[in-house]
Amino acid sequence: MTDHIDNALIRHEAGWVQLQNTEGVDPDPSYTVPETEIAGLKYDSEKPRTDLLISDMPRALEAVSQVLTFGAEKYSPGNWQYVENADSRYLAAALRHEMALARGEQNDPETGVHHLAHVACCVLFRLELAMREAAR
Numbered sequence: 226m227t228d229h230i231d232n233a234l235i236r237h238e239a240g241w242v243q244l245q246n247t248e249g250v251d252p253d254p255s256y257t258v259p260e261t262e263i264a265g266l267k268y269d270s271e272k273p274r275t276d277l278l279i280s281d282m283p284r285a286l287e288a289v290s291q292v293l294t295f296g297a298e299k300y301s302p303g304n305w306q307y308v309e310n311a312d313s314r315y316l317a318a319a320l321r322h323e324m325a326l327a328r329g330e331q332n333d334p335e336t337g338v339h340h341l342a343h344v345a346c347c348v349l350f351r352l353e354l355a356m357r358e359a360a361r
Contacts, residue, residue, distance in 0.1 A: 288342035
């Protein structure tokens, strides 16, 4: 047993938590910390780590945002969701971008954005529309 642990961070069923009072806390991993000693308790360990979208792929997300911005300026914001026969048309669009990549072209000539960002955007359109349909 120790007298004091600085910045005690422990694993709890809610995830990693900071202890408020570390006086007399045993660093033994089997030590059970009373609920009253846990600061900032939040039960979200079973929820998706959406923060990983930003930390793990900021460049890809920015490129997809560039594609969305171009589309919003060319057509109107959110216009993609009203396209007739959207699933097959976005599949065809994604495949056109894949074929351009197969020919050795990295960036879309109209937007200047990587073809894979266009592919990702088309797939996300299809996914969003499919999930909306499934939720009905």
